[in-house]
Amino acid sequence: MEEPVKRLPQTGIDRDEILKRMGEYGATDADWREARTWSLVYYLGEKHTAFLKKAYSLFFSENALNPMAFKSLKRFESEVVRMTATMLNGDSRVVGTMTSCGTESCLLAVKTYRDLARAKRPWIRKPEMVVPESVHVAWEKGAEYFDVKAIHAPLTKDFQVNVNAVRKLINRNTVLIGASAPSYPHGMVDPIPELAALAREKNLPLHVDSCLGGFLLPFVEKLGYPVVPFDFRVPGVTSISADVHKYGFAAKGASVILYRDMRILRHQFFVYENWPGGIFISPALLGTRPGGAIAAAWAAMMAIGESGYLDNAKRILDITRKLIDGINTIPELYVLGNPPMSVFAYASRQKDVNIYAVADQMEKKGWHVDRLHRPEALHAIVMPAHENILGRYLDDLRESVDYVKKNPELATKGGAAMYGMISQIPLRGMVKSNVLKLMEDMYGSEARLPEFDEPEGVEARPADLTTRLAMGFLKIRNRFRK
Ligand SMILES: Cc1ncc(COP(=O)(O)O)c(C=O)c1O
Structure with a gap:
């Protein structure tokens, strides 16, 4: 990884070179174009995006x-x-x-x-x-x-x-x-x-x-x-x-x-x-x-208009219905409540299937998954672009659930262990003060995501902020235990 920039370049860099570099930096970001994300980006396809850029x-x-x-x-x-x-x-x-x-x-x-x-x-x-x-x-x-x-x-x-x-x-x-x-x-x-x-x-x-x-x-x-x-x-x-x-x-x-x-x-x-x-x-x-x-x-x-929003809503709801039905056919999982639109959460109904371990498996398969704390659940905001990946998502989810069921120790490893712990720490004031310290690191003069020694049994996933925060907690907890 290239060293971070700390001062203005002595002379300005060629603009094409800069744009190329920016593209490279973005290459490892969450892949919303391929509908791998379930929040953060509301995407209606390249044509609409190009139009928005022009208007902007x-x-x-x-x-x-x-x-x-x-x-x-x-x-x-x-x-x-x-x-x-x-x-x-x-x-x-x-x-x-x-x-x-x-x-x-x-x-x-x-x-x-x-x-x-x-x-x-x-x-x-x-x-x-x-x-x-x-x-x-x-x-x-x-x-x-x-x-x-x-x-x-x-x-x-x-x-x-x-x-x-x-x-x-x-x-x-x-x-x-x-x-x-x-x-x-x-x-x-x-x-x-x-x-x-x-x-x-x-x-x-x-x-x-x-x-x-x-x-x-x-x-x-x-x-x-x-x-x-x-x-x-x-x-x-x-x-x-x-x-x-x-x-x-x-x-x-x-x-x-x-x-x-x-x-x-x-x-x-x-x-x-x-x-x-x-x-x-x-x-x-x-x-x-x-x-x-x-x-x-x-x-x-003005471009989408009443009929466009209606069409989009129909598509989005159809996809959501298929997703929810698909999730509900996985016996170990259930969708929370009866959500009226396209935002929902789903959780595990079985102790031997840790939902955060399922999320870890989904991330290994290239999905960017959002996790909820209360109750412990995974989250989805559905976009029209999810139409094309619906089947793959459900297949991956089924496979992930089966894998976690066969390997229950996954609940105590990786992201699952950390998310589980974070949501259960009773002293929330301690959580807050430690997160504030981590933010000071992130926004301090080094302006980097904080690095932690990896506690035993934890696989680092450096792109994930919550994981990093959780690693910090593990470290603090381990210190108290010594
Ligand atoms: C219900 C609700 N209110 C407020 C917000 C905050 O919106 P923004 O992220 O644009 O600040 C969100 C974001 O998802 C939301 O879901």
Whole structure:
């Protein structure tokens, strides 16, 4: 492996040479083009990607920080927001902004409702929000950044939030209820109508995090599949986030946050009038806002259109159905809950088949597999491109399960041992402080993924961050044991 670059090259390197080198660096990355990944990349084929790149490059240099200078970007943003609002059955009072990602949209929801409460209920000193245990981790980040305590409501056996538990957790400090449509871990839509009724009864806002489903569920419903009502048709839903860069098939850097009306959105805005640089306004979190991402989101929505999104949804659901049916024919495995769209998790029903050991075998066969902690399970977000590899995936899964069954000691080796241990360490504070140390290594002056001595019986898989973190824990644990 070449030494990492530590200073600017004395003179600039030939641009073709640089591009060649970049291609080489990327060669060992997860292979999303061949549909080997089950998250991270939402891919609709080369033709669409080439089109997105063109749309992006047209506005590559423009900056949506100043809508007066780039009226085109303001137009794209307004139209993306309006199209999304209409898709989610909002009326003309629904307003919003584009953001750079789902996380930014969720962070802004937390900030906005904190500030709404500050304006309306200024006596609240320690604001809280009630969110499902399965809510995306972006909400925990929002809690930490904006000092709004996240109170977690447990799930039912169907992996939806327990509404009675939410009711009990609401108190005088509650400023917001959050819910998912669907949740990342289990792909389930929370019971939005019941939560919305509760929110109305308690006079609280309800944000529906539909970052994952916002551009798919409306079409799933139109195709006639059962979908829990989750959008602005439900009175009591006060805001929704939906990511264009997920199932909207836009370029990365595009999400939308919508509020029922301007009385809420105004608390998202930032204005500073005393800056020597002039009066500063900012609608969302970022300062400079890349014009390309906004332009490409608009272009994607215009190019795909209602019929394209419907076709995609049909394909994606067909593939998902085949996958879930295939997994359910493997007697040792089962799919969690009854997920309504294309995000699901599956676990082992037998002690002798360790699901993380199955993941290790799948990785050996070239799949990039995502693992869940609670419960221990594997995770999948289905893309149209998975159509071509469906059979191979299921064959590999069957083979992996058989192999693990015949070799139960695999549960105590490799990634399986480490993931199993990480999910079971009871002292989560210790986990956090050690992960922070590892991050300091990663982002320190050497800026490398941390290297660990491999504890006995552990095969290193250096590309995998969690494995590296787990190796660190093993090392710490071994030190205590000595
Ligand atoms: C429900 C949900 N909310 C928020 C996010 C965060 O989105 P992003 O990764 O674009 O920040 C995700 C990401 O998968 C998600 O599934």
